[in-house]
Structures are given as structure tokens and as C-alpha cells.
Amino acid sequence: MEEVAFEFVEEQNPYVNELAVNKLLIQNQVGVTNVGKEILVLNTIESALDTHKMIEDSDVYITVYGGLKARIKQRTPIARVNAVVPFYIDTMGETMPLSDNYSAHVPMVSNVSEREVKEIFPLLKKMNEDAFLKKHLVSIYRNSGGEYILGLRVYAFDVNFGKIELLDTKIRNFKAFYQKALKDKSLDRYKKVSLQFSNQVVCTLK
Missing domain, CATH: 3.40.50.11690 (Cell division protein FtsQ/DivIB)
Incomplete structure (x- = not known):
């Protein structure tokens, strides 16, 4: 799976970390290796992230440099x-x-x-x-x-x-x-x- 960069918004305390989020994506078999980014359904990754009990909302997008980034808002x-x-x-x-x-x-x-x-x-x-x-x-x-x-x-x-x-x-x-x-x-x-x-x-x- 191609690496996803994570950004935790609102300077919240770390109730969940990048390791746990990556593990969640692997467990849900969310991969992008064989899928062209131009047709990647980003909602699939967002849906997987939003199932985590510590995450309130996520926004996954492709950066101007072609990488994947996820903005994550934790539950408070x-x-x-x-x-x-x-x-x-x-x-x-x-x-x-x-x-x-x-x-x-x-x-x-x-x-x-x-x-x-x-x-x-x-x-x-x-x-x-x-x-x-x-x-x-x-x-x-x-x-x-x-x-x-x-x-x-x-x-x-x-x-x-x-x-x-x-x-x-x-x-x-x-x-x-x-x-x-x-x-x-x-x-x-x-x-x-x-x-x-x-x-x-x-x-x-x-």
C-alpha cells in the first residue's frame, strides 16, 4: 500500500496515532498500488478511517505533488x-x-x-x-x-x-x-x- 501522510487537526491530544491508523487501513485492505490515483475513490479510505472509534471525521485527498494525505479530526x-x-x-x-x-x-x-x-x-x-x-x-x-x-x-x-x-x-x-x-x-x-x-x-x- 502506498504511504498516506497524516495530519491531525485542532492540536488535539493524541488519542490515536499514525501507527494505529496505518494498521486500520491494512486490516481493511485499503490499498492504492494497482489503482490509478486519477480514478482513486478516496471515500473508500475515508470510510475506513471513520470506522476508528477515536476518529470523528477524516478528509483524504491528493496533494499537488501527487501524494496521499489524510486530515484527521479525533473525537474529544x-x-x-x-x-x-x-x-x-x-x-x-x-x-x-x-x-x-x-x-x-x-x-x-x-x-x-x-x-x-x-x-x-x-x-x-x-x-x-x-x-x-x-x-x-x-x-x-x-x-x-x-x-x-x-x-x-x-x-x-x-x-x-x-x-x-x-x-x-x-x-x-x-x-x-x-x-x-x-x-x-x-x-x-x-x-x-x-x-x-x-x-x-x-x-x-x-
Whole structure:
């Protein structure tokens, strides 16, 4: 098989490498040796690449010098689920396996199965897109009542987010509480903070 040059776009972490991609093409018997490049169906190579569980999208083309090049966009994990067989949840809300090449620094999710991924994804998406949440939240636990408990990077208190509903209101309330408590230097005094009720933040002291 003629060598394909790979380019990984968006400066992503290396969840998949060139060796794994080449192996995938060989396993799928994607070769170009006996096929004229002018009639090469590049979609065949793209389809093979897109089957890789770490790849979101690929674009294969012929360079001006006549070589083959593949631009590869990897899938991006935004949470890791601690299960019997651990897995990531990506930016599209789909599950993806862990990588042998790189371990993502993302929030850890516990007591969530694959069937609950769709339920938790709106919260994970908010956490990934919001700089404040991304900085402070490191874990999520789903309790037996279907409520989500958030763990903070620095402070020891848990945040009971409640059900996955009224996300913007709850997040806005939490930010307001956090900033006020930070100003008052009282964040170390709390044992639990509840956002279950849309119009208030309920705090439990140690």
C-alpha cells in the first residue's frame, strides 16, 4: 500500500496515532498500488478511517505533488465514566473507549451506565463549555434517586445539582453563591450545597 501522510487537526491530544491508523487501513485492505490515483475513490479510505472509534471525521485527498494525505479530526472526550469497562463521553454525547496513547484530564462520572449517557450529557456539555465550571468541577455522582452530586476541585463540600433540568438557572445560582461565599471567605464552612430548587441555594454547614 502506498504511504498516506497524516495530519491531525485542532492540536488535539493524541488519542490515536499514525501507527494505529496505518494498521486500520491494512486490516481493511485499503490499498492504492494497482489503482490509478486519477480514478482513486478516496471515500473508500475515508470510510475506513471513520470506522476508528477515536476518529470523528477524516478528509483524504491528493496533494499537488501527487501524494496521499489524510486530515484527521479525533473525537474529544469531555468526561470519563467509571464503570466495569470504563469509557469516555465525547462532545457529541456518544460513548468512546479509553485510549492506549493518552489519558484525558476530564471530570470523572460515577454510577452512570451507557443508558444514562443521554440524560447526563446536557450537564456535561454545559460543564465543558463554561470556563467557571470547567475550572472548578471534577466529578459527578448519580445517586439512587437520580440526582447528580458534583465534586469540586478545591473545596470539600458536595453540590447537589438535583435532576438534569433548569440547567441555566441552577448554574447561575451556583456561580452567584460561589462568588459571594468566596468574597466572604466562607467556602470552607460548608458541608453541602443544594441547587435542587430553582429559586434558591440551600447550604448545610459543617
